[in-house]
Amino acid sequence: MSELHEALKDLSPVDFADVPLDNLAEWLQSHLESGELICNSVPQPPGGEPFHSSKPKHSEPDLAASSKDIFVSSARSPDPHSLHASFHGAWGKPYKLGAKDNPLDVQVYKMAAKDKYGAWFARRSVHEGISFSRMRKAMRWEFPASMAVEGGPGAGAVRGLAVDSRLEQHKVGKVGQMEVFQLSAQFPGPTTPREFISLLIVSENALSEKSAADGKHIPRHLMVVSKPCEHPEAHERSGYIRGKYESVELIREIPLHKRSDKSASTSNLLEKHSGPQNGRDRGNTISYAESRGPDAKGEHVDNHEASKDEANPELNPIEWIMITRSDPGGGIPRFMVERGTPGGIVADVSKLFDWACSNEDIPNPDEEDVDELVERRKSEAPLPAPDTSVSESHNDQVQAGEESNGILASAKNAVTAGVEAYAPTAVADMLHVDPKPADDVSDSSSTSSYESADDYLDDTVLSTASLPLSDTLPSDASTKSLSRVGTGFSSHDKKLLELEAHKKKLEQKLTKKRESEQNKLASSQGKSATEAAKARERHERELKKLEERQQREMKKLEERKDKEVEKARRKREKQNDKDMLSRVTRERDDFRRRVEIVQRENELLREQIGEVQRENTVLVQKITKGKGGEEVLSAVRGELGKKGKQRPESMRSYSSVA
Structure with a gap:
C-alpha cells in the first residue's frame, strides 16, 4: 500500500x-x-x-x-x-x-x-x-x-x-x-x-x-x-x-x-464564421x-x-x-x-x-477560451436605449473628425473619447461590456474583466455581421443621419452609423456603471458600520449564550455534586448502623457465653461444697466416737474459730454458699 x-x-x-x-x-x-x-x-x-x-x-x-x-x-x-x-x-x-x-x-x-x-x-x-x-x-x-x-x-x-x-x-x-x-x-x-x-x-x-x-x-x-x-x-x-x-x-x-x-x-x-479567429485551434x-x-x-x-x-x-x-x-x-x-x-x-x-x-x-x-467566450457573451447582451443628451457633445467631435481625419479614424476616436469621458475612474482605461445587469457582476472581478476600447473597435470593424444595422441604430439618431447623408450609403458610412450607435450605447452603459459604482461605494461605507454593529451584536449574543450555557453547566455540576455528597452521607450512615448492630450483636453473644460459663462454674462449686460437707459430717461422727474425740473436735473448732475471726468476709461468703 x-x-x-x-x-x-x-x-x-x-x-x-x-x-x-x-x-x-x-x-x-x-x-x-x-x-x-x-x-x-x-x-x-x-x-x-x-x-x-x-x-x-x-x-x-x-x-x-x-x-x-x-x-x-x-x-x-x-x-x-x-x-x-x-x-x-x-x-x-x-x-x-x-x-x-x-x-x-x-x-x-x-x-x-x-x-x-x-x-x-x-x-x-x-x-x-x-x-x-x-x-x-x-x-x-x-x-x-x-x-x-x-x-x-x-x-x-x-x-x-x-x-x-x-x-x-x-x-x-x-x-x-x-x-x-x-x-x-x-x-x-x-x-x-x-x-x-x-x-x-x-x-x-x-x-x-x-x-x-x-x-x-x-x-x-x-x-x-x-x-x-x-x-x-x-x-x-x-x-x-x-x-x-x-x-x-x-x-x-x-x-x-x-x-x-x-x-x-x-x-x-471557426470555419463557419467569417469573423476573426478568437478561439484556440482545434483538431x-x-x-x-x-x-x-x-x-x-x-x-x-x-x-x-x-x-x-x-x-x-x-x-x-x-x-x-x-x-x-x-x-x-x-x-x-x-x-x-x-x-x-x-x-x-x-x-x-x-x-x-x-x-x-x-x-x-x-x-x-x-x-474557444473561456475568457473569450465570456467577453463575447457580454458584447452580445441586450443593451439599454441610448441617451442622446449624454452624447451630444461627442457627436460634434465625430462630425468634426469626419472632415479632417476620415470616417473610420473619427469613429475610433469618438468611441475612445466617449470611454475616456464617461468611464468610472477605476476603469478609465478599460471598457466593460456586461452581458448582465450591473448588479449581477462581482466587484472584485470587475476591473479584471474589461477589454480595451481599441480592441473592441477593431473586432467590430472586422466583423460587421455581428452588428445588424436595424438593431443598432436608434430611431431618432437614424432619422437625422439619413436626412444628412442621403440615400446613397457607402459601406464606410454604414459602418460609421453602426459605430455611432454602439458608441452611444456604450456611453449610456458606462454612465450607468459609473453611477452604480458610486452608489455601491456610498452604500458600502454605510454598510460597513451597519455590518460592524451587527457583528458586535452577534458576538454579544454568542457570548451571552455561552455564559448562559456555562451557568447551566455549573448549576448541573453543583447539583450533581450535592447529590453525590448526600449519597455518600447516607451510605456512611447505613454502614455505621450496620456496624453498630453487628457490634451489639457480638457483645450480646459474648455476654451470653460468659453467663453460661459462670452458671456452669456455680453448679460445679455447689456440687463440691456438698461433697465437702458430707465428708465433714462423717469425720465428726468418727472422731466423737473415739477416745478423746470430743477434745480433739473442740480444739479443731477453736482453731477454726480463730481463723474465722481473721477472715469474716470469707466465712460469710462460705456460709452463704453452704
Missing part, C-alpha cells in the same frame, strides 16, 4: 514558488499519474455487468432534466491494471447509506491516512441520462461560472466553493492546464466564511494504458487534481478563516459504443478506436450527428470517482469533519447534476 500513500502525498500543500514553471509539463504529468493510480484504487460498485455486455438505458442523450432523472447504471468499467486493482482492499467496505440520502447509489469509502492529518474519503458511481460531453463542459465551467456572480462568500457556487479571483493560469500543450484560484465558501449557520487557495490541474489526457479497455482503448475522460497552495498574492483576508482541501476527481465514459469515423468527426467551428476529433494516437486526445467529441443505424457514443454511461479530505480550519474537531464528509460528497453529486441538466447554455471549452 506504500505506492498508494506515496501517490496521495502529491495532493499535499505546495508553495507556488516551488512549482517548476520551466519544467511544468513533467510536474503536471507526475501529478496526473498519481491521480490515475488513486482513482483506480477505489473499488468498483458491487454487482453490475461488464461493459462489453451492457446496453444503454436510453435511446437519446441528455434526457435528464435534473438529478431525479439520472439513471443508476449497472454497466461496469474495464478492470484497471493489476497493480492499481491490488489497492482495492485499502478502502475496506463501503458506507451503509439510506436510499433517501443516497438516491443515486453512490458508493462511499474511508481509508486511514499515514500522515498526521485526517482520513481519506472516496466515492464511485455510474450514471446514465447525461452525456459525457455535457458533463465535461459542466465540470470545466463550474468554477468560471461563479466568477461573474456578485454576492458574499460562496456566491454563485454550485457545490459550495466559488471563485473570488484567479491568481494563475498556465496551459501546457496536450498535458492540460494549471490554475490557482482564491475560493470562498459559507457554511450553514452563524459561522465565519472560509477561504481556500487551491492549485487545480485539469486534464483530458490524464489516463494511460493502465486504465484502457483491452489494454489499448482509452476512454474519454476529465481529471481535476486539487491541492492547497501558498501564493504570494493570496494574503489572508479579514473576516475569513483559511482552510485546506485535497482532492482528485475523475469522470470517464464506459465505452459501450466505439465511435466511428463518420460520427466522431466534426468540422472546425478534428478522431474515432474512439484511434483515440490514443500520437496527436490525438480522443475526448473532443461534441456532436450528435451519428447516423440512425450507428450507436451514439453520447449514450455511454459516465463513471464518476472522487477522493478527498479537507480541513476547514477554525478549530473544528476532526471527528466532526469526518462525520459529515460522507453525506456531503454524496450530496455534491446531485447538486452538480441539477446544475448541469438545467443549464442549456454551458459553453464548450473546445470552441
Whole structure:
C-alpha cells in the first residue's frame, strides 16, 4: 500500500514558488499519474455487468432534466491494471447509506491516512441520462461560472466553493492546464466564511494504458487534481478563516459504443464564421478506436450527428470517482469533519447534476477560451436605449473628425473619447461590456474583466455581421443621419452609423456603471458600520449564550455534586448502623457465653461444697466416737474459730454458699 500513500502525498500543500514553471509539463504529468493510480484504487460498485455486455438505458442523450432523472447504471468499467486493482482492499467496505440520502447509489469509502492529518474519503458511481460531453463542459465551467456572480462568500457556487479571483493560469500543450484560484465558501449557520487557495490541474489526457479497455482503448475522460497552495498574492483576508482541501476527481465514459469515423468527426467551428479567429485551434476529433494516437486526445467529441443505424457514443454511461479530505480550519474537531464528509460528497453529486441538466447554455471549452467566450457573451447582451443628451457633445467631435481625419479614424476616436469621458475612474482605461445587469457582476472581478476600447473597435470593424444595422441604430439618431447623408450609403458610412450607435450605447452603459459604482461605494461605507454593529451584536449574543450555557453547566455540576455528597452521607450512615448492630450483636453473644460459663462454674462449686460437707459430717461422727474425740473436735473448732475471726468476709461468703 506504500505506492498508494506515496501517490496521495502529491495532493499535499505546495508553495507556488516551488512549482517548476520551466519544467511544468513533467510536474503536471507526475501529478496526473498519481491521480490515475488513486482513482483506480477505489473499488468498483458491487454487482453490475461488464461493459462489453451492457446496453444503454436510453435511446437519446441528455434526457435528464435534473438529478431525479439520472439513471443508476449497472454497466461496469474495464478492470484497471493489476497493480492499481491490488489497492482495492485499502478502502475496506463501503458506507451503509439510506436510499433517501443516497438516491443515486453512490458508493462511499474511508481509508486511514499515514500522515498526521485526517482520513481519506472516496466515492464511485455510474450514471446514465447525461452525456459525457455535457458533463465535461459542466465540470470545466463550474468554477468560471461563479466568477461573474456578485454576492458574499460562496456566491454563485454550485457545490459550495466559488471563485473570488484567479491568481494563475498556465496551459501546457496536450498535458492540460494549471490554475490557482482564491475560493470562498459559507457554511450553514452563524459561522465565519472560509477561504481556500487551491492549485487545480485539469486534464483530458490524464489516463494511460493502465486504465484502457483491452489494454489499448482509452476512454474519454476529465481529471481535476486539487491541492492547497501558498501564493504570494493570496494574503489572508479579514473576516475569513483559511482552510485546506485535497482532492482528485475523475469522470470517464464506459465505452459501450466505439465511435466511428463518420460520427466522431466534426468540422472546425471557426470555419463557419467569417469573423476573426478568437478561439484556440482545434483538431478534428478522431474515432474512439484511434483515440490514443500520437496527436490525438480522443475526448473532443461534441456532436450528435451519428447516423440512425450507428450507436451514439453520447449514450455511454459516465463513471464518476472522487477522493478527498479537507480541513476547514477554525478549530473544528476532526471527528466532526469526518462525520459529515460522507453525506456531503454524496450530496455534491446531485447538486452538480441539477446544475448541469438545467443549464442549456454551458459553453464548450473546445470552441474557444473561456475568457473569450465570456467577453463575447457580454458584447452580445441586450443593451439599454441610448441617451442622446449624454452624447451630444461627442457627436460634434465625430462630425468634426469626419472632415479632417476620415470616417473610420473619427469613429475610433469618438468611441475612445466617449470611454475616456464617461468611464468610472477605476476603469478609465478599460471598457466593460456586461452581458448582465450591473448588479449581477462581482466587484472584485470587475476591473479584471474589461477589454480595451481599441480592441473592441477593431473586432467590430472586422466583423460587421455581428452588428445588424436595424438593431443598432436608434430611431431618432437614424432619422437625422439619413436626412444628412442621403440615400446613397457607402459601406464606410454604414459602418460609421453602426459605430455611432454602439458608441452611444456604450456611453449610456458606462454612465450607468459609473453611477452604480458610486452608489455601491456610498452604500458600502454605510454598510460597513451597519455590518460592524451587527457583528458586535452577534458576538454579544454568542457570548451571552455561552455564559448562559456555562451557568447551566455549573448549576448541573453543583447539583450533581450535592447529590453525590448526600449519597455518600447516607451510605456512611447505613454502614455505621450496620456496624453498630453487628457490634451489639457480638457483645450480646459474648455476654451470653460468659453467663453460661459462670452458671456452669456455680453448679460445679455447689456440687463440691456438698461433697465437702458430707465428708465433714462423717469425720465428726468418727472422731466423737473415739477416745478423746470430743477434745480433739473442740480444739479443731477453736482453731477454726480463730481463723474465722481473721477472715469474716470469707466465712460469710462460705456460709452463704453452704
